Amino acid sequence: MEDFSGYPIHAPIDYSFAAPNSLLSFLSVDSTALENQIDELSTFSDTPAPSVTRILYTEKDVLARRCALLLVFTLCGLILRYHKENACFHGIDWGMGICKLQYIKNLMGLSGLSVREDAVGNIFGRWDGYEPDLAPVATGSHIDAIPYSGKYDGVVGVLGAIEAINVLKRSGFKPKRSLEVVLFTSEEPTRFGISCLGSRLLAGSEALAEALKTTVDAQNISFLEAARSAGYAKEQDDISSVFLKEGSYSAFLELHIEQGPILEAEGLSIGIVTAIAAPASLKVDFEGNGGHAGAVLMPNRNDAGLAAAELALDVEKHVLGSGSIDTVGTVGILELHPGAINSIPSKSHVEIDTRDIDEKRRNDVIEKIHQSATTIASRRRVRLSEFKIVNQDPPALSDKSVIEAMEATLKELNLTHKMMISRAYHDSLFMARVSPMGMLFIPCYKGYSHKPEEYASSHNIGNGVKVLALTLAKLSLK
Amino acid sequence: MEDFSGYPIHAPIDYSFAAPNSLLSFLSVDSTALENQIDELSTFSDTPAPSVTRILYTEKDVLARRCALLLVFTLCGLILRYHKENACFHGIDWGMGICKLQYIKNLMGLSGLSVREDAVGNIFGRWDGYEPDLAPVATGSHIDAIPYSGKYDGVVGVLGAIEAINVLKRSGFKPKRSLEVVLFTSEEPTRFGISCLGSRLLAGSEALAEALKTTVDAQNISFLEAARSAGYAKEQDDISSVFLKEGSYSAFLELHIEQGPILEAEGLSIGIVTAIAAPASLKVDFEGNGGHAGAVLMPNRNDAGLAAAELALDVEKHVLGSGSIDTVGTVGILELHPGAINSIPSKSHVEIDTRDIDEKRRNDVIEKIHQSATTIASRRRVRLSEFKIVNQDPPALSDKSVIEAMEATLKELNLTHKMMISRAYHDSLFMARVSPMGMLFIPCYKGYSHKPEEYASSHNIGNGVKVLALTLAKLSLK
Numbered sequence: 001m002e003d004f005s006g007y008p009i010h011a012p013i014d015y016s017f018a019a020p021n022s023l024l025s026f027l028s029v030d031s032t033a034l035e036n037q038i039d040e041l042s043t044f045s046d047t048p049a050p051s052v053t054r055i056l057y058t059e060k061d062v063l064a065r066r067c068a069l070l071l072v073f074t075l076c077g078l079i080l081r082y083h084k085e086n087a088c089f090h091g092i093d094w095g096m097g098i099c100k101l102q103y104i105k106n107l108m109g110l111s112g113l114s115v116r117e118d119a120v121g122n123i124f125g126r127w128d129g130y131e132p133d134l135a136p137v138a139t140g141s142h143i144d145a146i147p148y149s150g151k152y153d154g155v156v157g158v159l160g161a162i163e164a165i166n167v168l169k170r171s172g173f174k175p176k177r178s179l180e181v182v183l184f185t186s187e188e189p190t191r192f193g194i195s196c197l198g199s200r201l202l203a204g205s206e207a208l209a210e211a212l213k214t215t216v217d218a219q220n221i222s223f224l225e226a227a228r229s230a231g232y233a234k235e236q237d238d239i240s241s242v243f244l245k246e247g248s249y250s251a252f253l254e255l256h257i258e259q260g261p262i263l264e265a266e267g268l269s270i271g272i273v274t275a276i277a278a279p280a281s282l283k284v285d286f287e288g289n290g291g292h293a294g295a296v297l298m299p300n301r302n303d304a305g306l307a308a309a310e311l312a313l314d315v316e317k318h319v320l321g322s323g324s325i326d327t328v329g330t331v332g333i334l335e336l337h338p339g340a341i342n343s344i345p346s347k348s349h350v351e352i353d354t355r356d357i358d359e360k361r362r363n364d365v366i367e368k369i370h371q372s373a374t375t376i377a378s379r380r381r382v383r384l385s386e387f388k389i390v391n392q393d394p395p396a397l398s399d400k401s402v403i404e405a406m407e408a409t410l411k412e413l414n415l416t417h418k419m420m421i422s423r424a425y426h427d428s429l430f431m432a433r434v435s436p437m438g439m440l441f442i443p444c445y446k447g448y449s450h451k452p453e454e455y456a457s458s459h460n461i462g463n464g465v466k467v468l469a470l471t472l473a474k475l476s477l478k
Numbered sequence: 479m480e481d482f483s484g485y486p487i488h489a490p491i492d493y494s495f496a497a498p499n500s501l502l503s504f505l506s507v508d509s510t511a512l513e514n515q516i517d518e519l520s521t522f523s524d525t526p527a528p529s530v531t532r533i534l535y536t537e538k539d540v541l542a543r544r545c546a547l548l549l550v551f552t553l554c555g556l557i558l559r560y561h562k563e564n565a566c567f568h569g570i571d572w573g574m575g576i577c578k579l580q581y582i583k584n585l586m587g588l589s590g591l592s593v594r595e596d597a598v599g600n601i602f603g604r605w606d607g608y609e610p611d612l613a614p615v616a617t618g619s620h621i622d623a624i625p626y627s628g629k630y631d632g633v634v635g636v637l638g639a640i641e642a643i644n645v646l647k648r649s650g651f652k653p654k655r656s657l658e659v660v661l662f663t664s665e666e667p668t669r670f671g672i673s674c675l676g677s678r679l680l681a682g683s684e685a686l687a688e689a690l691k692t693t694v695d696a697q698n699i700s701f702l703e704a705a706r707s708a709g710y711a712k713e714q715d716d717i718s719s720v721f722l723k724e725g726s727y728s729a730f731l732e733l734h735i736e737q738g739p740i741l742e743a744e745g746l747s748i749g750i751v752t753a754i755a756a757p758a759s760l761k762v763d764f765e766g767n768g769g770h771a772g773a774v775l776m777p778n779r780n781d782a783g784l785a786a787a788e789l790a791l792d793v794e795k796h797v798l799g800s801g802s803i804d805t806v807g808t809v810g811i812l813e814l815h816p817g818a819i820n821s822i823p824s825k826s827h828v829e830i831d832t833r834d835i836d837e838k839r840r841n842d843v844i845e846k847i848h849q850s851a852t853t854i855a856s857r858r859r860v861r862l863s864e865f866k867i868v869n870q871d872p873p874a875l876s877d878k879s880v881i882e883a884m885e886a887t888l889k890e891l892n893l894t895h896k897m898m899i900s901r902a903y904h905d906s907l908f909m910a911r912v913s914p915m916g917m918l919f920i921p922c923y924k925g926y927s928h929k930p931e932e933y934a935s936s937h938n939i940g941n942g943v944k945v946l947a948l949t950l951a952k953l954s955l956k
Binding site: 147149153189195259260261277279281293296298299305312316319328329330332338339340341342343344345346352353355423448450 | 624666673757768772773777778783809812815833
């Protein structure tokens with residue numbers, strides 16, 4: 001129980017949709033601490049700074065969930081400084097500080113949240129409300145990072161959510177509905193080719209639970225084996241225990257960097273997401289005869305690499321031909337086999353991402369990409385050995401009540417904002433299937449994301465945390 | 479000294495350009511042994527059979543040069559069978575057979591050749607002639623294999639050369655000029671991006687000797703470090719000690735599979751190479767801003783991956799536009815960074831191989847590829863951060879005297895043949911710079927090469943070895 005003068009325990013003021021000046025004036029974000037945490041978390045990476053690479057269930061992912069090495073070094077540093085200042089240097093061994101403290105879970109604990117994890121490593125930190133039987137309000141995001149990306153994508157929505165809880169606690173606020181911070185497992189598809197793995201399962205995807213029994217990564221390590229090595233999925237192969245019941249949460253709200261340039265360009269503080277574009281991903285394989293790059297004359301070739309190159313350009317053509325600026329399509333992976341300069345590619349592998357706020361228009365693009373793949377294969381006499389639609393999700397709409405709570409908050413905080421579409425997708429896309437959903441964006445530098453130059457200012461992050469905190473307070477009291 | 483009835487030592491019959499019936503009738507190739515050796519050597523591979531992957535200075539390459547594990551297992555097998563047949567099974571430990579016998583060098587030794595190696599691992603096995611001060615006649619090829627390739631490319635010209643020496647020894651022939659079998663280091667460019675590394679150095683490439691001081695592989699391992707780990711380049715960084723003086727050999731002759739379909743299709747036994755096409759290789763890098771595959775709208779992108787795809791298709795266009803069937807061009811390597819499905823490629827790397835029998839026409843293609851790269855970079859607003867011509871070699875012509883020796887041999891052996899161009903290039907391209915050069919091709923299945931389906935029949939290999947042996951004999955006596 002918190003104890004703060006002026007607020008009687010179990011009898012809070014009704015903040016709903018009109019925060020009193022007393023709460024507003026106590027809403028203070030510790031931006032320095034939050035910035036340090038973002039920097040610290042970014043060091044749990046498989047590639048050098050400023051890039052971040054944190055892949056599901058790898059050592060760095062597990063450490064980021066669990067081990068706060070830097071905290072310990074900070075402690076060592078303090079001790080060392082103390083000894084130095086007291087002219088008594090004992091040659092402390094800096095290496096000895098390695099321990100099993102938990103990073104994200106430790107921060108949740110320090111904020112007084114009770115922590116649990118599910119079978120795939122979604123992590124939940126709960127602040128019990130004074131009516132704990134009511135469905136809680138949840139907030140959260142992810143901390144995994146694709147190769148050579150930045151330190152804000154997802155992270156702002158996890159560390160920011162924990163800080164939002166701290167903000168409310170420091171203000172003396174008492175939630176009616178419990179508040180829950182969620183760290184979602186593997187929003188990025190890097191390791192197993194499945195995006196939003198944790199939230200898809202929370203949303204009850206039977207198909208995914210079934211598929212994960214046999215899913216393997218590029219090194220042929222099974223999902224279950226990898227999960228177990230990280231300390232999850234201990235007791236069962238069936239991970240349907242992860243599914244949330246509908247009604248588990250009264251609302252879900254995610255704070256995220258925009259990953260686009262609009263807010264910054266228009267000088268706005270906050271974006272309220274009204275809908276999340278419908279994503280789809282495809283895998284395509286071509287096979288030809290390969291052969292020696294010198295010896296096989298051009299008319300005798302069926303080059304699987306050129307088929308892939310042509311398909312990549314056709315993806316761009318079909319996307320541009322959709323007639324809407326909202327259609328996007330990307331070939332982020334294109335691999336050639338055997339991958340030698342003097343060998344005609346005998347196999348190629350292409351992975352395609354395409355999205356639109358209009359599901360039908362997005363599906364039309366997928367159909368055209370399929371036609372292209374077939375035509376290219378036929379014309380180049382290569383075999384289209386795979387054309388697989390890995391996922392083809394519908395778009396999600398934000399919930400009216402969550403949007404209204406955000407709008408009211410922004411008015412009270414006197415922050416500028418605009419309503420916008422999320423073209424990137426997020427765990428919110430899947431949380432919308434089991435809970436009223438909302439998202440709020442903060443500006444980021446030039447819209448950069450998924451690369452080391454990704455950046456959001458401490459000021460903008462602070463605004464986002466404040467809006468998140470006050471909106472969670474409102475939703476908690478509903 | 480060999481001792482064979484009917485041939486007086488030091489007083490050989492003059493076989494030059496007219497092999498006597500007596501030698502012809504003693505020319506017998508041990509095709510079974512040769513086939514077994516080809517099979518055994520193919521097991522020194524980093525990928526599963528039937529594919530072969532043997533990369534410069536890796537463990538498998540070093541073992542293939544040195545360790546005959548299979549020979550030892552064969553010996554163990556014989557001992558085991560002996561014990562079994564004698565109803566006395568002693569449970570021999572098959573694992574104990576691991577030893578440091580040499581494979582290629584061991585075979586050279588078994589054939590009575592004196593073996594030496596140079597600073598980069600070119601291996602020379604010499605059969606001294608009775609006029610050992612005359613420049614020797616050399617023959618040889620390579621045993622490195624690009625990823626997932628086959629077991630005949632290069633190997634036939636090394637194991638076949640050792641067998642040709644055996645053929646001559648069994649026949650009682652005595653060479654006047656010494657005969658030398660050469661195993662060239664790294665004909666394939668896989669590890670360091672440099673093709674025909676060993677023969678380029680033998681031919682005295684100062685530029686290469688200088689470049690190798692700072693060359694690194696994709697794992698940032700330096701050439702010199704790799705060479706040392708394989709037991710070479712022990713004492714100096716400067717590997718110009720490898721250079722051959724002009725006149726070191728009186729002739730060089732390489733036996734090779736055709737790597738093209740012509741001989742098989744026309745039902746011919748042997749191809750006499752009159753010229754080797756002029757090869758060139760290029761490395762191209764594009765850089766763009768990358769970004770999130772969902773969030774960045776199409777007009778705001780500068781996708782380095784699509785620039786690479788477009789360049790690959792332009793390579794094909796310019797090659798087809800050369801006006802000659804003899805122009806070929808290949809994009810065997812195309813890599814995207816960061817290589818994630820939901821990330822717009824911020825970097826791409828392309829490696830291009832182009833060849834022609836006409837050097838000017840090949841150079842025109844390179845110029846057009848350069849223009850394309852520049853135009854694509856400008857139009858797509860990506861940066862052309864590298865356009866490097868790694869090598870741009872002239873073609874090589876076979877020497878008239880070597881061709882005539884082969885023609886005479888084929889007439890005596892009554893084998894069909896045709897004069898042909900080698901579109902693939904070989905160590906012979908560089909040996910032609912320091913020695914009169916010739917090459918002879920044998921048919922291979924459908925012209926397949928650089929893939930597991932590569933195949934040459936024992937019969938055709940036997941013909942090739944017989945032609946090689948008799949031609950070497952002729953050249954030795956000149």
